[in-house]
Each structure stands twice: as C-alpha cells, then as structure tokens.
Amino acid sequence: MEIQWNNSLATGVDTIDNQHKEIFARISALISLDIENIEPAKKEAELHKVLRFLGGYVLDHFKTEEEFMTKYHYPDYDGHKKEHMDFLKSYSSLVRMFEKDGATDLIITATQNQAVDWLVKHIKVTDQKMAYFLKPRMSKT
Numbered sequence: 001m002e003i004q005w006n007n008s009l010a011t012g013v014d015t016i017d018n019q020h021k022e023i024f025a026r027i028s029a030l031i032s033l034d035i036e037n038i039e040p041a042k043k044e045a046e047l048h049k050v051l052r053f054l055g056g057y058v059l060d061h062f063k064t065e066e067e068f069m070t071k072y073h074y075p076d077y078d079g080h081k082k083e084h085m086d087f088l089k090s091y092s093s094l095v096r097m098f099e100k101d102g103a104t105d106l107i108i109t110a111t112q113n114q115a116v117d118w119l120v121k122h123i124k125v126t127d128q129k130m131a132y133f134l135k136p137r138m139s140k141t
Helices: 014-031 040-071 077-101 105-139
Strands: none
Touching: 014 040, 014 105, 040 077, 040 105, 077 105
C-alpha cells in the first residue's frame, strides 16, 4: 500500500490542501515501515507517534474545515461534520487497541488502512464538494 499526495486530491483551498499534504506525509511514514523486520520498540514508538499526530493535527484540521463551512454557510455542514465524527470514533477505537495490545502488526495495518481509505475517500468526495462551494465565496472576501 502506498499513499502519496497528487493533484487529484487538491481542493483548491490552500489551507486545506496544505493540511492534507502534512497528513499524507505522516501516514506515508507509517506505511513505509517494514513491520515484519522492525524491532518492537521502534514499531511501538512509530505507531504511537502517528496516533498522537492523528489525534492532534487531524482534530485541528477538522476544526479548520468546520470553521470555513460555518463562516460561509456550507449547506452540508452536518453531513460533513458527521464524517469527521465517524473518523474520530474509529480513531478512538484504534487508540484503545494500541493501549491494550501495543503495536501489533494488526493494529499497524488497521491504522494504515483506515487512515488511507478514509482520507482518500473523504478528500475526493466530501472535501472536494465542500471546496467547490467554498472557493467562489472565499475569493469574494
């Protein structure tokens, strides 16, 4: 599995695109780990770092998007926010698994898959729909 930023993921809203690029870079670092040949302490540290990042940075990113949606009266705010909440529930589940079992290969793979699958789908559908609405309104201010 590979995750790499490309122009098909661009929303055209620089603040959001830059935040997405940072999220991709961090998740890419986790994906590039050779989980079968890495020492357990390193595996634990890397997964902890990514989970901590997701818990902080992604929350800030969601807040940024939600502030834009509120400011410009985005009509699908509730649906978009629900997707954010769904991600956070899944993320919380991964954190609980990590706290209980440590950095197992299963948790690392689940984190990789969940983050990649959700992020790409969310950006390509939900965020691009939001950006399509926001861009003309943002350019007027």
